[in-house]
Amino acid sequence: MPRSLNLFFTYNLLLKQLRSHQSRAIDAMKLSNKGCIYVPTGGGKTAIMIEDLKGRMIPPYSPFTAVIVAPRILLAQQLCEEFITEVPNVKVLHVHSGETKYDKETKPEFITNWVSRHPQYTKLIFTTYHSLHKICDSMVNINVLYCDEAHNSTSKNHFVGISTVKSNSSYFFTATPKYSRGNNERGMNNSEVYGNTLISVPAPELVKNGTILPPLIDIHETNETRTKFNAPEIDKKVILNIIKNIKTNLSPKILVAAPNTTILWNMLTKSNIISSLKKQGYDIMHITSKHGAYINKTKVNRQVFFDTLRRMG
Numbered sequence: 582m583p584r585s586l587n588l589f590f591t592y593n594l595l596l597k598q599l600r601s602h603q604s605r606a607i608d609a610m611k612l613s614n615k616g617c618i619y620v621p622t623g624g625g626k627t628a629i630m631i632e633d634l635k636g637r638m639i640p641p642y643s644p645f646t647a648v649i650v651a652p653r654i655l656l657a658q659q660l661c662e663e664f665i666t667e668v669p670n671v672k673v674l675h676v677h678s679g680e681t682k683y684d685k686e687t688k689p690e691f692i693t694n695w696v697s698r699h700p701q702y703t704k705l706i707f708t709t710y711h712s713l714h715k716i717c718d719s720m721v722n723i724n725v726l727y728c729d730e731a732h733n734s735t736s737k738n739h740f741v742g743i744s745t746v747k748s749n750s751s752y753f754f755t756a757t758p759k760y761s762r763g764n765n766e767r768g769m770n771n772s773e774v775y776g777n778t779l780i781s782v783p784a785p786e787l788v789k790n791g792t793i794l795p796p797l798i799d800i801h802e803t804n805e806t807r808t809k810f811n812a813p814e815i816d817k818k819v820i821l822n823i824i825k826n827i828k829t830n831l832s833p834k835i836l837v838a839a840p841n842t843t844i845l846w847n848m849l850t851k852s853n854i855i856s857s858l859k860k861q862g863y864d865i866m867h868i869t870s871k872h873g874a875y876i877n878k879t880k881v882n883r884q885v886f887f888d889t890l891r892r893m894g
Contacts, residue, residue: 606629647723647725674686865878
């Protein structure tokens, strides 16, 4: 077997084994039907949700309804793909305005009817904080609620939905909890809405056990002044200079994050960064809610995009 393929299989095998902090989080969730789980970025919050859900599906069990909430449509779609990979034979509904191959609707009466049509299945409903109130209005019985990036729920526009949703069990996941001064306000210290802190995993623990890498800041300076007119070229040069100065013999995976879709799209379309990176042997993948998903200039659907991303490790 080629070495790279062997490493890929090993990587997948390791993903199935829970880290100590993940097991502790699941144990804490079993002891409480509401609360906050604070895990640093890269600590595997989604795996905790999925394993908790799988624990609820151990036979014999009765089919139930789970709602998974994300701050953005793109993340809701990504969470869906991760969940159904681990939890087959379920019915899936998306409650948001984005595109999906699964059932999708935001009308409360449709949501009510959809749930009632599938009594023999466990049902997974993926939504955003923006659309959560639609599920509340449907009056469906929610057995378990998983809120990803839950600090987003404390915003004025989103708190109405999160404070009125009713579920048998509710869990709020984030790496960056947001608190308010008063216990009855919109912060995650509002125990009536969010429950208590079930577990707070310190980042040094994850660094020590190899779950995440310690941050290393490497500043790259330029003498050019960045303006709205030359921004695509300046951004391209910064990325190419960073790649040029990477001190490793390995083929690196590089994540480029932009402040907004416009900045990213302008750099990709108004400079020659894609052809420059292809000449260096890189595959270029980018995805935004506005323009969709691309792999090496070819537009693909989101499932193909995330399947490719997982295959690359």
